[in-house]
Amino acid sequence: MNWHVTRVWSKFQQWTRPLYLEIQIKKGLSRYFPRESLTHINLSLATLCSSNCIFCPVERGVSVRQKFMSLALVEKIVRELKSSAFRRKHNVQIISIGENGDAFLNKEILPILRLIHRELPHLKVICYTNFRTFTPDLIDIVLKENLLNFVGCNIDSADGETYFSIKRTDFKKVMEHLNYFIARRRKLRRDIPLGIGMLTLYAYVHSIYNNFGDLPLKLKDKKINLAEIRDDSEDVRKLILPLLDHPKDKLWVTQPVVGWAERSLGLCQKIDYAHLSCSSLAGC
Numbered sequence: 001m002n003w004h005v006t007r008v009w010s011k012f013q014q015w016t017r018p019l020y021l022e023i024q025i026k027k028g029l030s031r032y033f034p035r036e037s038l039t040h041i042n043l044s045l046a047t048l049c050s051s052n053c054i055f056c057p058v059e060r061g062v063s064v065r066q067k068f069m070s071l072a073l074v075e076k077i078v079r080e081l082k083s084s085a086f087r088r089k090h091n092v093q094i095i096s097i098g099e100n101g102d103a104f105l106n107k108e109i110l111p112i113l114r115l116i117h118r119e120l121p122h123l124k125v126i127c128y129t130n131f132r133t134f135t136p137d138l139i140d141i142v143l144k145e146n147l148l149n150f151v152g153c154n155i156d157s158a159d160g161e162t163y164f165s166i167k168r169t170d171f172k173k174v175m176e177h178l179n180y181f182i183a184r185r186r187k188l189r190r191d192i193p194l195g196i197g198m199l200t201l202y203a204y205v206h207s208i209y210n211n212f213g214d215l216p217l218k219l220k221d222k223k224i225n226l227a228e229i230r231d232d233s234e235d236v237r238k239l240i241l242p243l244l245d246h247p248k249d250k251l252w253v254t255q256p257v258v259g260w261a262e263r264s265l266g267l268c269q270k271i272d273y274a275h276l277s278c279s280s281l282a283g284c
């Protein structure tokens with residue numbers, strides 16, 4: 001190489017070195033955290049619910065014959081999560097227990113939570129609940145034994161009547177349990193964050209109507225006048241914000257609205273689950 005070519009070559013190496021290093025680091029990391037690595041596991045402990053939200057699919061859980069996941073099946077899943085073969089491939093950090101239904105309807109909820117807490121202490125266990133069946137006796141045990149690391153729920157209205165028209169469940173009981181959770185958490189000095197989502201009737205109905213020109217499926221046979229639905233998001237803020245422990249807790253507005261409950265309006269294509277598999281669930 002003559003002098004000129006050597007200079008160009010060394011400049012080229014200088015420019016490309018950071019890129020080369022980045023590629024090497026990514027290659028190295030991908031051995032430990034492969035692309036297909038799972039980071040979250042969602043357990044559907046129940047496919048029944050004590051609510052019937054307008055934004056929850058009509059056919060949710062209908063095709064699942066066994067309505068509650070058994071402790072025995074959770075044990076099997078936990079064994080797999082703990083196995084070195086699984087841990088080599090996946091980097092699971094979070095287990096969510098409220099997938100697809102109301103986990104607290106499952107009679108084995110406490111043994112299941114204790115099992116996860118004991119066997120997988122490094123994982124964060126999170127639960128989305130409507131607080132209807134997360135009753136004071138369960139709240140006490142969960143808080144005392146530190147069985148959850150995060151609790152989420154939706155408060156979609158500040159008055160019982162509108163709340164019932166969105167969720168078909170008892171607003172008074174929900175608020176009673178939510179307030180109990182907050183008070184006991186303070187008393188026991190537990191550091192479990194609370195996330196409250198808000199999807200008001202106004203936001204949901206207008207979003208579905210504006211995007212798809214129709215009312216939500218679950219309201220179709222009701223006589224609804226869009227102009228008469230009041231935007232009560234400010235009322236929800238006034239009700240919820242003073243209860244929360246900031247900045248640990250959060251109130252968020254569900255944005256954007258997802259039309260997963262409106263499949264028969266032609267919004268969503270059927271998802272093909274056939275190619276997915278889980279060795280723990282196979283044969284159950």
Ligand code: SF4
Binds near residue numbers: 053056130
């Ligand atoms: S609380 Fe959740 S699972 Fe139950 S009906 Fe509402 S959206 Fe569906």
